[in-house]
Amino acid sequence: MGSSHVDLSKRHTEKPSFSPEKLAEVQALMNSYPEGKHKSALIRILHIAEEEFGGWLSIETMDYVAELMNIQPIEVYEVATFYTMFNLDPVGKYVFEVCRTGPCMLVGSDQIIDYIGEKLNIKVGETSSDGMFTLKTAECLGACGYAPMLQCGKKFHEHLTKERVDEVIASYREGKVPN
Ligand code: FES
Structure with a gap:
């Protein structure tokens, strides 16, 4: 065994931002829930964010999702850290x-x-x-x-x-x- 793992930065260098198409998808997901219940779309939106931003969820990505959904960052962190299918560190392809x-x-x-x-x-x-x-x-x-x-x-x-x-x-x- 060597110590050849990639020393990837744990931060994105640019603020994450969805493409207009993904933004529309995220909006549609939130709109699919009754008023005031749009937070129910959070898990699906986190999956989209992971796919869009390199396969993992940085603090910046989670903050961006919170901002988009108009919820507190902690509400995103607690979901992202609970489910093991979300990657909280950089991953390979x-x-x-x-x-x-x-x-x-x-x-x-x-x-x-x-x-x-x-x-x-x-x-x-x-x-x-x-x-x-x-x-x-x-x-x-x-x-x-x-x-x-x-x-x-x-x-x-x-x-x-x-x-x-x-x-x-x-x-x-x-x-x-x-x-
Ligand atoms: S034990 Fe069920 S898939 Fe491995």
């Missing part, structure tokens, strides 16, 4: 969330986590030196029958073996979503 709950652990998720770490020269929570991959662990992702597995974005990669991990990483490196 692809985030591997490897399930480590019982059924996956029984069929080798620990070995898969170790193998990915060795292959990318990172520990859990770190990003590869090329900025491509972040390794995280997750609790049951609802695919226990296909264990061991990992989630990357919306894609599940199941029945993982070392060979399968090699294929998955190689495909992402080529810019292709693995089958």
